[in-house]
Amino acid sequence: MRLAFRTHTVLATTLALAALAGCSGGSSGKGGSASTSASATSASATSSSSSTPSATATVTSLRAPSAALLQGQIALAFRLAHPLADPADVKVEFSVDGGQSWSAASPVSSTSQLTQLATGPAPGLEHPFTWDSAQDVPGFEPDVRVAVEVSASGSRLETPPFALDNQPLSTHVVLNREPYLQLTTPSTSVVSWRTDTASEGVVEYGETPLLGQSARSGRKAERHDVVLGGLRPDTRYYYRLVS
Secondary structure (H helix, E strand, C coil): CEECCECCECECCCCCCEEECCCCCCCCCCCCECCCCCCCCECCCEECCCCCCCCCCEEEEEECECCCEECCEEEEEEEEECCCCCCECEEEEEECCCCCCCEECCECCCCCCCCCECCECCCCEEEEEEEEHHHHCCCEEEEEEEEEEECCCCCEEECCCEEEECCCECCCCCEEEEEEEECCCCCCEEEEEEEEEEEEEEEEEECCCCCCEEEEEEEEEEEEEEEECCCCCCCEEEEEEEC
């Protein structure tokens, strides 16, 4: 089972934790990092629309969490501009195949309004949208994008790609101590944590959310210390626990 780092809660989910090999120090808690923490700052968006007539509504910005790995409810915000401040209808979509196909994104609240939204002269007025990603993507997807498009003009912005992990919950093991990093060298780092029952500690890790490498403790215990080897200096790594 895959463990997420919440006190007394075990989740089968890939963790948005990253460690820079070669940097000392520890981290604990969901979303922690040995060097930097993923924060909900705005990520840049890429436009897929050509220039639109000045008398139509346009999407002038799209903000999303900047973390490379997200889950659950994802808070977005977009701005709509119109020179005459005419209201506009929009659609919010997501893609899990690099933008080849798109589906409507489910809002967390049924009251989320996407029609007759207020606009204003550039840069426009901002509107929030919280995506219920677990409803639309119940498992793990490594290449997810979200787009906002004005229905009438086709003006559109997309988020940069990110990984999404909404794997189901598991409660067979409880974390007594959340994971942290220690004894970091340019090529190795030790991930340590504690569980309420004895089990073998296994860590999957890699340079992308797809991971691809694994290391194990080789014994059953309540305290786990697993050495991650073959790390490259100045490189961001992602990892998750398996126990």
